[in-house]
Amino acid sequence: MADTLExxxxxxxxxxxxxxxxxxxxxxDRAQVKLRMAFCFPDTYEIGMSNMGMQILYGAINAEPxxxxxxxxxxxxxxxxxxxxxxxxxxxxxxxxxxxxxxxLGFSLGYEMAYCTVLDMLDMAGLPVKSADRPELVPLVFAxxxxxxxxxxMADFFDLMVLGEGEEADxxxxxxxxxxxxxxxxxxxxxxxxxxxGGVYVPSLYEPVYNxxxxxxxxxxxxxxxxxxxxxxxxxxxxxxxPTRPVVPSTEIVHDRVNLELFRGxxxxxxxxxxxxxxxxxxxxxxGKIVELGREMLxxxxxxxxxxxxxxxxxxxxxxxxxxxxxxxxxPRSISLSLPSxxxxxxxxxxxxxxxxVRRGGLTFAPEAGTQRLRDVINKNVTEPELLNxxxxxxxxxxxGIKLYFMLGLPTETDEDVVGIADLAAKVLHVWRxxxxxxxxxxxxxxxxxxxxxxxxxxxxxxxQVDMAEYRRRVxxxxxxxxxxxxxYNWHDADTSFIExxxxxxxxxxxxxxxxxxxxxxxxxxxxxxxxFKRWLEAFADCGLDxxxxxxxERGEDECLPWSRVNMGVRTSLLLRERHRAYEARLSPDCxxxxxxxxxxxxxxxGVKCDG
Amino acid sequence: xxxxxxxxxKTGKAVYISHLDLMRVVQRVFLRAGVPLRYSExxxxxxxxxxxxxxxxxxxxxxxxxxxRVTEDIDLPSLPERLNAVSPxxxxxxxxxxxxxxxxxxxxxxIRGDWEYDGRAASQFSAGVEEFFNRGNIPVTRRTxxxxxxxxxxxxxxxxxxEAAEGETLAVRAFVSAQEPTVKxxxxxxxxxxxxxxxxxxxxxxxxxxxxxxxxxxxx
Ligand code: SF4
Numbered sequence: 001m002a003d004t005l006e007x008x009x010x011x012x013x014x015x016x017x018x019x020x021x022x023x024x025x026x027x028x029d030r031a032q033v034k035l036r037m038a039f040c041f042p043d044t045y046e047i048g049m050s051n052m053g054m055q056i057l058y059g060a061i062n063a064e065p066x067x068x069x070x071x072x073x074x075x076x077x078x079x080x081x082x083x084x085x086x087x088x089x090x091x092x093x094x095x096x097x098x099x100x101x102x103x104x105l106g107f108s109l110g111y112e113m114a115y116c117t118v119l120d121m122l123d124m125a126g127l128p129v130k131s132a133d134r135p136e137l138v139p140l141v142f143a144x145x146x147x148x149x150x151x152x153x154m155a156d157f158f159d160l161m162v163l164g165e166g167e168e169a170d171x172x173x174x175x176x177x178x179x180x181x182x183x184x185x186x187x188x189x190x191x192x193x194x195x196x197x198g199g200v201y202v203p204s205l206y207e208p209v210y211n212x213x214x215x216x217x218x219x220x221x222x223x224x225x226x227x228x229x230x231x232x233x234x235x236x237x238x239x240x241x242x243p244t245r246p247v248v249p250s251t252e253i254v255h256d257r258v259n260l261e262l263f264r265g266x267x268x269x270x271x272x273x274x275x276x277x278x279x280x281x282x283x284x285x286x287x288g289k290i291v292e293l294g295r296e297m298l299x300x301x302x303x304x305x306x307x308x309x310x311x312x313x314x315x316x317x318x319x320x321x322x323x324x325x326x327x328x329x330x331x332p333r334s335i336s337l338s339l340p341s342x343x344x345x346x347x348x349x350x351x352x353x354x355x356x357x358v359r360r361g362g363l364t365f366a367p368e369a370g371t372q373r374l375r376d377v378i379n380k381n382v383t384e385p386e387l388l389n390x391x392x393x394x395x396x397x398x399x400x401g402i403k404l405y406f407m408l409g410l411p412t413e414t415d416e417d418v419v420g421i422a423d424l425a426a427k428v429l430h431v432w433r434x435x436x437x438x439x440x441x442x443x444x445x446x447x448x449x450x451x452x453x454x455x456x457x458x459x460x461x462x463x464x465q466v467d468m469a470e471y472r473r474r475v476x477x478x479x480x481x482x483x484x485x486x487x488x489y490n491w492h493d494a495d496t497s498f499i500e501x502x503x504x505x506x507x508x509x510x511x512x513x514x515x516x517x518x519x520x521x522x523x524x525x526x527x528x529x530x531x532x533f534k535r536w537l538e539a540f541a542d543c544g545l546d547x548x549x550x551x552x553x554e555r556g557e558d559e560c561l562p563w564s565r566v567n568m569g570v571r572t573s574l575l576l577r578e579r580h581r582a583y584e585a586r587l588s589p590d591c592x593x594x595x596x597x598x599x600x601x602x603x604x605x606x607g608v609k610c611d612g
Numbered sequence: 613x614x615x616x617x618x619x620x621x622k623t624g625k626a627v628y629i630s631h632l633d634l635m636r637v638v639q640r641v642f643l644r645a646g647v648p649l650r651y652s653e654x655x656x657x658x659x660x661x662x663x664x665x666x667x668x669x670x671x672x673x674x675x676x677x678x679x680x681r682v683t684e685d686i687d688l689p690s691l692p693e694r695l696n697a698v699s700p701x702x703x704x705x706x707x708x709x710x711x712x713x714x715x716x717x718x719x720x721x722x723i724r725g726d727w728e729y730d731g732r733a734a735s736q737f738s739a740g741v742e743e744f745f746n747r748g749n750i751p752v753t754r755r756t757x758x759x760x761x762x763x764x765x766x767x768x769x770x771x772x773x774x775e776a777a778e779g780e781t782l783a784v785r786a787f788v789s790a791q792e793p794t795v796k797x798x799x800x801x802x803x804x805x806x807x808x809x810x811x812x813x814x815x816x817x818x819x820x821x822x823x824x825x826x827x828x829x830x831x832x
Contacts (some may be wrong), residue, residue: 007815009628009668021625021701023640158685248640250626250700251633302698334657390828 002096008082016251017045018079020071020093023248024300026058027069027094033335035178037061037069037104038092042117043526045073047245050255051344052309053145053166054108059243060167070094070102071247074117074524075124083124084543090124099125103138104177106170107158109145113496113526115154115514118143120523122157122557129515131159131204131577134329137187140177144170148201149231149278150275150456151226152219153506153514155203159187160194162201163566164231165264167241167545169199195225199232206565213280215562216507216551229502230567231278237264244296248303257305258297265600266311267591267612268576271379271582272368272410274455275311277575278568281610282591287318291325298335307338308329315592316345317611321353336517340364343382348390353397362401362444363394369410370420376585377412379578384424391428401444402428408474408491409452409466411582418474421447423479429484446480449475450489451497455504456563459568459578464554465501472510496534501551502540507562516542569600614650615681616688618695619713619832622673626702631666636676637700638663644698650681664715665790665823669694671797673820677831679715696823711832718790718831720824722773723797725784727813735777740811741784744804752803765803768795782813787824 009015030036039058041048043051048054048071059273061069070092077084083090089098099105105125119129122141128134131141143154144162151161162169173194175335179215180190209217216479221227242261249256265282266275276335285293294306306326310316323337330337337355342348344362352363367382369375375382409531425447432443433508451471454463466474470492504508517525524530554560557576574596581588586595591612595601601610622629629637639659642649651657664677692705699705729737737758744750747766768789775783788795797818804812821832 006817015628015669016630019625019628023644023698025698025701188730198686248700250629299644300641304643335652 002489004088004146005091005096007296008079008086008088012082013076013077013519014251018075018093019080020096022250024245024575025094026062026064026069030068030095030097032066033068034066035104035174036069036102037067037106037174038072038102039069040105040118040121041109041502042074042107042109042121043112043524044076045249045251046253048073048108049253051108051110052259053110055239055243055246055259057106057108057144057166059246060241061170061174063241064171064174064281064487067171070097071103072099072121074121077524077530080120080124080523089126090121099127099139103181104140104142104174106139107141107143107145109147109204111149111526112153112500113531114147115503116518116522118154118524119156119515122204123518126440128237128519131524132156134159135187137177137185137190137224138181140190144174146275146278147504149274149568150504150506150563151201151203151566152208152508153503153510155206155508156511158203159191160200160202161461162232163199163229163568165233167234167445169197169232172197173200173392197537198227198230201229201566202519203508208562210507212506215556216564218560219562221515221565228565228567230603231569233264233281233283233569233601233603235283235608237261237283238289239557242293245246245300248295248301255307257307258294258301258303260294260297260306260308260326261285262290262308262310262313262316262319263611264310265610265612267315267587268312268381269379269578269590269596270368271377271459271578272407272452274458276458277570277598278457279311280569280598280612281604284316284318284609284611287321287325291329294326295329298329298333304334305336305338307340309340312343313339314348321350323354327354352394362403362446363399364403364405365390366405367424368407369403369413369417370406370422370424373415373585374410374413374417376587377582378410379582380590381587382522382592384427387424388427390430391436393429395432395443396437398437400436400438400441401446402449403446404428406449407452407472408449408478411460411463412585413466413474415474415477418477419481421449422483422487423476425482425487426484429486432486443486444489445487447478447487448492449478450492451494453497453501453504456561456586457568457575459575459582461505461561461575462555462557462579463560465498465551467548467552471497496531498547498551499533499536502547503550505555505562506550510550511544512543513539513545516540569598569603571599574598615679616829617706617710617832618678618680618692618705618708620676620678620692620703621703622667622676622703622704626700627672629700629703630669630809631663634663635661636669636710637703641699641703642680643697645694646684647686647695649685662715664718665721665794667820668796668798671818671820675721675820675823677715677718677823679711685704688770713825716791717825717827718823720770720787720822720828721790721820722785722787722822724798724819724821725780725782725786725797726817726819727784727801728815728817729780729782730814732780733777734782737782737811737813738774738777741782741804741806742772742774744808744811745784745786747798748806750803752799752806760775763793763799765799768793769800785795785821787828790823 263284
């Protein structure tokens with residue numbers, strides 16, 4: 001194999017991503033370890049290595065001395081072709097060993113467009129893609145990650161799925177599996193036992209039953225499977241594992257920097273946002289801990305950039321302390337500190353000015369909707385005066401580019417809301433004319449729209465996506481409403497959003513579509529280089545299914561949803577309340593103003609409070 | 613002490629790190645080791661590091677040279693060890709010193725090639741290959757940034773010899789011009805493919821062994 005690889009590598013693009021050997025890579029002695037796991041990321045090295053979840057789990061699992069967890073990424077098209085042509089199976093970066101040497105393959109499922117890549121990687125490893133076609137206990141093929149919150153579309157392919165945060169649950173699963181392997185259990189015996197671990201969803205223990213109209217009647221529990229699987233969380237971030245020695249890539253990746261996680265969860269409750277609901281409850285890391293971790297990681301990596309990550313950095317209570325503590329360390333060493341996900345307010349602007357002393361390029365805001373009414377519908381708590389005021393401070397401070405992100409197709413959206421986006425952009429431009437100290441430099445205002453995709457476990461999980469023709473009509477309407485030449489308009493394709501919507505709320509039959517698409521050649525579908533809408537339509541047709549049934553059909557509130565056996569912490573009654581308030585354009589206070597008793601706090605250890 | 617030179621190896625998994633990526637890899641090695649690198653002035657400061665001869669991806673080297681600058685005196689003999697402790701697999705520093713000659717004085721590279729002939733005994737090619745590369749004139753087509761052109765390989769290489777033929781592998785050795793003009797080792801098997809395809813190997817692997825000046829003295 002080594003020889004074949006040596007011949008292939010000079011012929012492919014960016015070969016460094018296929019060999020490992022980076023600084024801080026974890027290498028253990030094959031003979032000494034008791035269990036070998038392949039951490040499979042169903043996208044390229046550049047994407048996977050930028051993923052903080054992967055860094056955390058890679059480190060946390062390897063912190064067990066007798067388990068060796070190695071990395072596997074999806075090869076780019078040229079490499080995948082060479083590997084198939086030369087019968088080179090998928091291998092792990094650390095040891096170079098083919099995946100048939102591994103006890104367990106764990107996939108990270110972060111987004112729907114990676115689904116086909118999972119199948120492709122299994123196939124490249126020489127494994128049947130379906131769990132049912134792998135009767136042996138070894139290897140265990142499992143998954144974790146945000147997309148598992150609707151486990152059904154990928155149910156046929158995984159032996160089990162871990163819901164929520166994997167730091168502790170993954171290791172419990174691996175230890176049970178190790179016991180089962182050593183004691184010679186059957187796969188069925190192991191899975192029935194694994195289903196008793198909190199957060200573990202074993203798809204083969206739930207049987208979907210359909211109504212004549214194609215909707216789900218029930219997910220029948222088999223063999224004593226739990227009625228509801230509740231996601232796992234880590235209660236205390238200060239004592240939780242954190243990867244202070246992350247692998248330092250030797251080649252360029254998407255985000256090559258030290259990632260510092262401020263907190264998990266979000267206090268805002270925007271109704272369209274899946275992340276805002278599924279990552280609850282809110283748990284913060286202390287400022288002192290973050291500064292300590294940051295310094296340690298910068299020293300251990302030699303990175304020249306650190307970034308503070310969370311869903312909404314402005315809501316971190318000790319943001320100033322963290323920035324001060326880190327800047328004290330970073331500034332003398334020319335290390336830059338970046339802070340995404342800031343809200344459009346004065347405080348954020350002051351902070352940005354401190355972080356970006358020299359370079360003042362573009363700022364990004366996401367008002368999401370063009371009118372106050374629609375922003376109230378989605379509970380996006382930002383007002384026009386606030387936004388314009390922030391823009392004013394930015395322009396006065398020397399920034400000359402603003403990017404504004406919106407969604408089209410939000411529930412209750414009218415043409416007035418669409419045109420409202422153009423009006424808002426025009427107002428921002430007007431503010432620039434009034435406030436910029438240096439008009440010769442010009443200004444760049446960019447408006448971007450994507451098509452709203454309703455997601456499981458959000459208050460809009462029952463909503464219909466607007467159909468593609470309607471989305472395109474709204475894009476045209478907006479395009480013609482934007483007249484100023486300093487305002488650029490970019491819009492996302494309708495195609496990808498439509499497929500994403502069909503997959504994200506799919507039932508188990510959609511697994512057949514995913515397999516059919518893969519058999520027709522789909523992989524790395526998040527890349528426009530590879531995405532093919534036509535192929536997806538053919539795959540749906542192969543299975544006798546209509547993507548519109550999943551994407552653009554409104555669900556009844558009493559309908560059994562494919563993710564009904566999954567509890568991500570927030571009660572359905574709260575989601576419903578939020579949905580109904582949306583129709584009244586009625587705001588809900590954020591968690592800081594008033595706890596809505598969403599239910600997520602019940603996941604915390606005794607004595608720990610939700611930091612909402 | 614301001615300008616310094618490091619000699620290092622690039623082997624194993626590190627051979628796939630591109631020239632550009634290596635610059636950043638090395639910069640991070642310095643940062644992890646706490647070496648006080650000097651940065652350029654200006655809007656977008658960059659570390660003053662330069663790798664003397666770009667190494668093609670896939671080629672092993674036992675003799676890379678890199679110049680860099682520091683802001684304060686450092687202990688030179690212990691530096692390679694300090695750097696090695698924080699380097700990725702396959703990057704190994706050998707020595708550090710204040711250079712007496714400019715990098716432009718580097719003229720020749722001694723290289724070894726391991727050429728594989730699939731399913732054939734390499735020994736049957738020894739004589740032919742040796743004769744070919746000792747011709748007075750080897751007119752090959754060479755692709756450069758400026759386009760394709762004819763290039764006399766013989767004028768810019770010397771001392772070609774077959775060292776051993778073991779099984780399907782032929783071990784060869786030669787000196788090639790390192791700069792002005794740059795002869796990539798890959799050009800040797802390419803020349804065979806173009807002018808004597810019956811002698812061309814199925815796969816060629818190269819190792820840079822040593823650096824020399826125009827006077828054929830070892831260059832440091
Ligand atoms: S428990 Fe209360 S404060 Fe915490 S996330 Fe739920 S609603 Fe917000």
